[in-house]
Amino acid sequence: MSTGTSSATAGTDSAPALDIVGLTKTFVGGHALRDVDLRIGAGEVHALLGENGSGKSTLIKTLSGFHRPDPGASIRIGGEELVTGSAASSYALGARFVHQDLGLVEDCSVSDNLAFGPGFPTRFGTIRGRAARARAARALESVGVEVDPDRHVGRLSPAQKTGVAVARALLDDESSPVHLLVLDEPTARLPEHEVEALLEIVGRVSARGIGVLYVTHRLDEVFAVATAATVLRDGVRMTTQPVAGLTRDSLLHHLLGAALEAQERPPLRSDPASEPALSVTGLGSESLHGIDLEVRPGEVVGVAGITGSGRDSLLGTVFGARHRDHGEVRVAGRRVGADRPDRAMAAGVAYVPAERKLEGCFVDLPARENIGFGSLRSLWRGAGLSRRREHDLATGWFERLDVRPRSGTERAMSTFSGGNQQKIVYGKWFERQPVLFLLDEPTQGVDVGAKAELHRALFEAAERGAAVLVSSSDTEELIAVCDRVLVLRVGELVEELVGDEISAHALTRACLGIEPDQASDLMEVMESEGDPADLRHPHLTTDPPDHPVDDRSDRAAVGSLEGDLR
Ligand SMILES: Nc1ncnc2c1ncn2[C@@H]1O[C@H](COP(=O)(O)OP(=O)(O)OP(=O)(O)O)[C@@H](O)[C@H]1O
Numbered sequence: 001m002s003t004g005t006s007s008a009t010a011g012t013d014s015a016p017a018l019d020i021v022g023l024t025k026t027f028v029g030g031h032a033l034r035d036v037d038l039r040i041g042a043g044e045v046h047a048l049l050g051e052n053g054s055g056k057s058t059l060i061k062t063l064s065g066f067h068r069p070d071p072g073a074s075i076r077i078g079g080e081e082l083v084t085g086s087a088a089s090s091y092a093l094g095a096r097f098v099h100q101d102l103g104l105v106e107d108c109s110v111s112d113n114l115a116f117g118p119g120f121p122t123r124f125g126t127i128r129g130r131a132a133r134a135r136a137a138r139a140l141e142s143v144g145v146e147v148d149p150d151r152h153v154g155r156l157s158p159a160q161k162t163g164v165a166v167a168r169a170l171l172d173d174e175s176s177p178v179h180l181l182v183l184d185e186p187t188a189r190l191p192e193h194e195v196e197a198l199l200e201i202v203g204r205v206s207a208r209g210i211g212v213l214y215v216t217h218r219l220d221e222v223f224a225v226a227t228a229a230t231v232l233r234d235g236v237r238m239t240t241q242p243v244a245g246l247t248r249d250s251l252l253h254h255l256l257g258a259a260l261e262a263q264e265r266p267p268l269r270s271d272p273a274s275e276p277a278l279s280v281t282g283l284g285s286e287s288l289h290g291i292d293l294e295v296r297p298g299e300v301v302g303v304a305g306i307t308g309s310g311r312d313s314l315l316g317t318v319f320g321a322r323h324r325d326h327g328e329v330r331v332a333g334r335r336v337g338a339d340r341p342d343r344a345m346a347a348g349v350a351y352v353p354a355e356r357k358l359e360g361c362f363v364d365l366p367a368r369e370n371i372g373f374g375s376l377r378s379l380w381r382g383a384g385l386s387r388r389r390e391h392d393l394a395t396g397w398f399e400r401l402d403v404r405p406r407s408g409t410e411r412a413m414s415t416f417s418g419g420n421q422q423k424i425v426y427g428k429w430f431e432r433q434p435v436l437f438l439l440d441e442p443t444q445g446v447d448v449g450a451k452a453e454l455h456r457a458l459f460e461a462a463e464r465g466a467a468v469l470v471s472s473s474d475t476e477e478l479i480a481v482c483d484r485v486l487v488l489r490v491g492e493l494v495e496e497l498v499g500d501e502i503s504a505h506a507l508t509r510a511c512l513g514i515e516p517d518q519a520s521d522l523m524e525v526m527e528s529e530g531d532p533a534d535l536r537h538p539h540l541t542t543d544p545p546d547h548p549v550d551d552r553s554d555r556a557a558v559g560s561l562e563g564d565l566r
Contacts, residue, residue, distance in 0.1 A: 014042040015079030017180045017211020018063070018095075024070040025058050025235075027415070030405065032058040033069070033235045040180065040211040040228075045202060047222040047243070048215045049255060050232035051447040052419025053404045056215050059232075060182055063213075064097050065090040078179030094179035096169035100188055100445070102161055104168075106154035111136040113153055114168050139167040144204045157307050158473075159194035162186050163201050170205065181205055182213045187221060188445050191306055191473040193508055199225045217447050219248055231255055256449050271296065275333060277436045277467030280318060283327035287313050289491040291327070295436070295467040300458065302478040302502075303471040305488035306511050312354065314488065315438040315471050319351040320344050321359070332435050348435035352425055352442060354471075356418075360425045363414040367403070367424050368394040370413055374428035397427030401453060418445040426454060430461065437461065437468045443477060455481055475504050489513055 018040040025033040033055045040046040050056050061067045063075065068085030075082040083089035104113050111129075114136040115121075121131040136149035145163035147156060153164060170178050183202065187195050195218075202225050206212050214226055222229050222243060230240040231254040239254050276294040283291040287310040295301045305311030316322040318329055320341040329336045331347035341351070353359040361370050372379055372390040379389050394409040401423040403416075413421055422445065429437070437458070443451045458481065462468055472478050478485050485502050487495040487510040495510045 014209070015179075016040060016076070017042050017044065017078060018213065019074075019076040019079075020059075021074045023059065023062065023073040023075065025055075025062060025067055026070050029408065029411065029415075031235050033062075033232075036232070036235070036237045038230055038237070038240070040213060042179070042211055043206050043209045044228060045206045045212040045214055045226045047226035047229040048213055048232070049217070049219075049222065049229060049251070051255060052423075052445075052450050053234075053417040054232040054447075055235040056232060057184070057417065058235075060097065060184055060213075060215065063090060063095055063180075063182060078177070092176075094177050095182065096178050096180070097182045097184070098162070098165045098169050098186060099184050100186075102165040104153045104161060104165060107152065109150050109152055110140070110147055110156070110164055111149035113164060114139055114149075114171060117168060118171060135171075136167075139171050140164070142204075142208075143167050143170065143201050145201065157194055158190045159197040162190070162198055166201055166205065170210070178210055180211045180213065182215070184215045185217065185445060186214070187216065187218060189441075189473065191511075192475040192504070193306070193512070195221065217445070219251055219448070222246075222251065223248075233257070252448065255447070271298070274298075276330075277332055278318070278469065279328075279330040279333075281328045283314075283317065283324060283329070285313065285317050285322065285324045287491050288317060288324075291488075291493050293486060293493065295469050297435070297465045297467050298462050299484070300462050300468040300470065300482050302482035302485035303469065303488065304475075304478055304485050304507050304511055308490065309488040309511070310491040311471055311473075311488050312440070315351065315440045315469060316353065318344075318469070319349060319438050321351065321353070345432075348432075349438060350429035350432060350434035350436070351438045352422075352429060352440060354441040354444065356421055356425055361413050361421065361428075364412055366410050366412055367398075367416065368409040370424055371397055371409075371428045371431065375431050393431060394427070397424070397431065401427055401457065402450070403427070419447055419450050422446050423450065423454070426457065430457065433464075433466075434461075435466060437466060437470075439468065439470045439472075441472055441474075442470055443472075443474070451477075475507050478507065479503065487511055 016039050018038065020036060020038040023033055023036040024031065036055070036059065048056055048059070058067060062069050062084070063082070065085055065087035073084065075084065077090070077093035077095050080093050082093055105116070111133045115132050120127045121135065122128060133149045140147060140149065140163070143163060143166050145160060145167060147160050147164070153161060156164065166181070169181060186198055190198060199221065202212055202214065214221075216222065226243050228240060228242050229246060229251065231238045231251070233255070274296050277297045278293070278295040280291055280293045291314065303311050303314055313322055317324050320336065320339050320343065324338045331344065331349055334347045336344045336347055336349075344351070368390050371394045372385070375393065376385070379385050379393070381389070391409060397403070398406055398409060403420050403423045408416065413424065416424065422443070443454055446454060458468055470478070470481060479502055482502060483499065485497045485507065486493055487497065487507070489511070494513070497506050497510065
C-alpha cells in the first residue's frame with residue numbers, strides 16, 4: 001500500500017540515490033514487506049521508522065543483497081538496477097551499510113580498521129604505514145571525525161566509533177562513487193550527549209550528494225536530521241512525508257495508529273526502613289572502584305555514566321557474569337559469591353544484558369525454549385520437560401508483551417526482530433518473579449510502543465515489591481522510570497540524583513563532572529535545545545489525530561496495545 005507523497009525529493013537532476021518500486025518479501029510464516037515503494041534523492045536524509053517487526057531490517061537486508069525479494073520488485077541504486085540477492089551488485093552500484101554492530105576491531109588502530117577492507121598500501125611487499133595513516137586521516141576528515149588514526153578503536157567514544165565506521169563505508173567514494181549510505185539505528189548505543197556529533201557526520205555525508213537512509217526509533221532525530229520520513233507498519237508503507245509537514249504527534253500516529261501522551265511514574269512504593277533487596281559494598285574490578293549501593297524492594301534505581309565510567313560493566317559484575325576482584329554483593333540479605341551467576345539467580349536475581357544476542361538468549365532455539373529456560377524446574381514433569389506447559393508459558397508471555405508474530409512461539413529467536421527478541425528475553429525473566437532486576441540498556445532497539453509496554457511491566461514488578469537497577473545510556477528513559485539515579489565517573493560512584501532532581505540537565509552535568517555552580521553555560525545551551533524530560537514516558541490514548549491519516553493497517557494490534565496500557 002502506498003500513501004502520501006510518492007517522493008519527498010523534488011527538483012533534483014541527478015538520479016535518485018534509491019528508487020524502490022513494489023518491494024515484497026515473504027518468509028515462511030508471512031509477509032515481512034508488502035508492495036513497498038521508497039525513493040531517496042541524492043543528498044537527501046530519509047528517515048525510516050516503524051515498530052519492531054515492521055520490516056525495516058528486511059528492507060535493508062534486501063538492499064544489501066542478503067535477502068532476495070519476491071519477484072516483481074524493482075530496486076535502482078544511483079539509477080542502476082540492482083541484481084537482487086547479490087551483495088556484489090549492491091556494492092558495485094554504490095550502496096554502503098553501517099549496522100548497529102559496527103564491525104570494527106577494537107584492539108586495532110583506526111588506521112588499521114580503515115585498511116582491512118581495501119587493503120594496506122604497500123611498496124616492495126612492505127606495508128606503508130604512513131600512507132595508510134594519511135589515507136585514514138583523509139577519510140576521517142571527509143566526514144568530520146576528529147580522531148588520531150593511530151588511536152586504538154577500543155579507546156574511542158561510541159560516536160567516534162560510529163564515525164570511523166561511516167568513514168570506512170565511504171572510503172572508496174572517489175574511485176567508485178557511493179550513492180546510498182544506510183545507517184541502521186546509528187544512535188541506539190550512543191549516550192545523549194554524543195548524538196549531536198553523529199548527526200553532524202550525517203549532515204556532512206548528505207552534503208556530498210550521498211542519499212542517506214536513516215533507520216531510527218528516536219523521533220527527535222527525525223526532526224533533527226531528516227528531510228523526509230517513511231513509516232512502515234506490519235511490512236506496509238503507511239506514509240512518506242517531508243519532515244517539515246510532520247509533528248511528533250502525527251509521526252506517532254503513523255507509527256502506532258494512536259496518539260501518545262505523557263504517563264507519570266507511579267508513586268514510589270518502597271519503604272526506606274525495609275531491608276535492601278540489593279546491597280553492594282566495596283565492589284571493585286578492572287573498571288569499578290569501591291562501589292557501595294543499595295536498592296530497596298519497590299525502588300527503580302538508575303545508573304548513568306559516559307563511556308569509560310564503568311556504567312556498562314556494573315550490572316554484569318553485580319550479577320557475576322563479569323569478574324569482580326573484591327567487594328560483597330548481598331541479595332535479600334544473602335551473600336552471592338563472585339563469578340556465580342547461578343547463585344545470583346538462585347537468590348532471585350534477573351539479568352537482562354545489553355548484548356542480547358551474545359549473552360541474553362539462544363538465537364538458534366525456538367522462542368518457547370528461550371522463555372522456558374528461566375523456569376525449568378516448574379516445567380519438569382516426571383522424567384522430562386512438559387512441552388505443553390512450556391508452550392502455554394510462552395504463549396502467555398507472547399500475549400502479555402505483544403510479541404509479534406503472536407503465533408511464533410516455535411520460531412527460532414534469530415527470526416524475530418530486535419525489539420521482539422528483547423520482549424522474549426524479558427518474558428523469560430519475568431516468569432521467575434525475581435526479587436531484583438538488573439537491566440542493562442533495557443529498551444535498546446525497542447520501538448516507542450513496546451518501550452511503554454516494557455516500562456509498564458517493570459512498574460508492575462516494582463509495585464509487587466521487586467527492586468530494579470537499570471543501567472541506560474538513554475537519558476529520557478532514566479528520567480521516565482527512576483526514583484533515584486546513581487552517577488558513575490571513572491569507575492567511581494560520584495553522585496546520586498533523587499526524584500525531581502533527575503533531569504536531562506542534571507544527568508548531563510553529573511556525568512560530565514561539571515560542578516553545579518559551573519553549569520550555567522551547559523544549562524543555557526540545553527534550555528535553548530529543550531529538555532528531554534518534556535518527553536516523559538508515553539502511553540497510548542485513543543485521542544483522534546490532529547490530521548487526516550491513511551490508516552488501513554491492522555487496527556486490532558493497536559487495539560490490544562491500548563488495552564494493555566490502560
Ligand atoms: N529470517 C527470517 N525468517 C522468518 N521471518 C523473519 C526473518 N527475518 C525477519 N522475519 C520477520 O519479518 C518481520 C519483519 O522483521 P524485521 O527484522 O525486518 O523488523 P524490524 O522493523 O527491523 O524490527 P526491529 O525494529 O525490532 O529491528 C518480522 O515479523 C520478523 O519476525
